[in-house]
Amino acid sequence: MTKKTMEIKNQRDVIAARQAIREMANNLGLGLADQTRLATAISELTRNVIQYAGEGTCIISDESDQTTLRIRAVIEDHGPGIPDVDQALADGFSTGNGLGAGLPGARRLVQDFNLESKPGHTKVTIEMIRRKW
Amino acid sequence: MKIPILQLKNILLASIQVDLTDEDALEFQSDVLRKAAETDAAGIIIDITALDVVDSFMARILNETATMAQLLGAEVVISGMQPAVALTLVEMGRELTHVKTALNLDQGLEKLNNCIAAKNGIVTPREGNRRDND
Numbered sequence: 069m070t071k072k073t074m075e076i077k078n079q080r081d082v083i084a085a086r087q088a089i090r091e092m093a094n095n096l097g098l099g100l101a102d103q104t105r106l107a108t109a110i111s112e113l114t115r116n117v118i119q120y121a122g123e124g125t126c127i128i129s130d131e132s133d134q135t136t137l138r139i140r141a142v143i144e145d146h147g148p149g150i151p152d153v154d155q156a157l158a159d160g161f162s163t164g165n166g167l168g169a170g171l172p173g174a175r176r177l178v179q180d181f182n183l184e185s186k187p188g189h190t191k192v193t194i195e196m197i198r199r200k201w
Numbered sequence: 202m203k204i205p206i207l208q209l210k211n212i213l214l215a216s217i218q219v220d221l222t223d224e225d226a227l228e229f230q231s232d233v234l235r236k237a238a239e240t241d242a243a244g245i246i247i248d249i250t251a252l253d254v255v256d257s258f259m260a261r262i263l264n265e266t267a268t269m270a271q272l273l274g275a276e277v278v279i280s281g282m283q284p285a286v287a288l289t290l291v292e293m294g295r296e297l298t299h300v301k302t303a304l305n306l307d308q309g310l311e312k313l314n315n316c317i318a319a320k321n322g323i324v325t326p327r328e329g330n331r332r333d334n335d
Contacts, residue, residue: 079222079223079224083220083222087220090253100283100284100285101285101289104254104283104285104286104288107253107254115258159294172294173257173293173295174293
C-alpha cells in the first residue's frame with residue numbers, strides 16, 4: 069500500500085498534488101479517463117484549500133484489496149469551514165470566485181465523496197473505486 | 202511561466218505546453234487580450250493539446266478569454282483538447298460554451314479562417330456547414 073502526504077500551501081502545490089494522484093492512478097493501472105477524473109477532482113479540492121483556508125494537507129493512498137482497486141484522497145484544512153454544506157454541494161453555488169463547480173464538480177468525478185466541515189476544520193474524503201478483473 | 206503568443210498575419214497563436222497555476226492562467230488571459238488589441242487580430246487559436254487537466258477554473262478562464270476577445274472583435278478557437286479532458290469537463294457539468302473548438306491545430310486554423318471570412322462577408326465552400334460549428 070502506498071501513501072503520500074502533501075502540504076498544500078500555494079498554487080504550485082495544487083499542480084504537484086494532481087500530478088501525484090495521476091501518477092498513483094497510472095501505476096495502479098487506471099486508464100487515462102480515470103487518471104484525469106482524479107487529477108481534476110484533486111485540483112478543485114486543493115484549490116478550495118488555498119482559496120478559503122490558505123493552507124492544508126492532501127493525503128493520497130492506495131486502499132486496494134484483492135477484488136477492488138481503491139484510491140483515496142483526504143484533503144484537510146483548518147480554515148473557517150463551510151457554513152452550509154448542502155448549499156456548497158449544490159450546483160451553481162460558490163462564495164469564492166463565482167465558479168460554483170468546484171465541490172459538486174469534484175463529487176461527480178468520483179465514486180465516494182464525503183465532506184465534513186465545522187469552523188476550524190474541513191475534511192473532504194474522496195475515493196475512486198474500480199473492480200479488479 | 203509566460204506563454205508565448207505568436208502572430209501569423211492576422212491570427213494569434215498560443216500553445217499552452219505546461220500546467221498553469223491560476224495566476225499563470227490569469228496572466229495568459231490578459232496577455233492574449235492585450236496582444237489581440239495591439240495587433241488588431243481577427244482571430245486567436247489557443248492550443249491545449251498538452252494540457253492533461255482542465256478544471257473548472259481553467260475552463261472559466263478559457264470561456265472568459267473567448268468572450269472578452271469577441272468583444273474586441275477577434276474570434277477564438279480552442280484546439281487539441283484531449284478526449285479525457287472533454288469527458289471530465291462534461292461529467293463535472295462544465296463546458297466551453299462560448300468557444301469554438303477543434304480537434305487539432307490544423308482544423309482549428311481552418312475553422313478560424315472560415316469564421317473570419319464569414320464575418321467579412323466572404324462566402325467559403327464550407328459556409329453551408331457553418332451552423333454545425335457554432
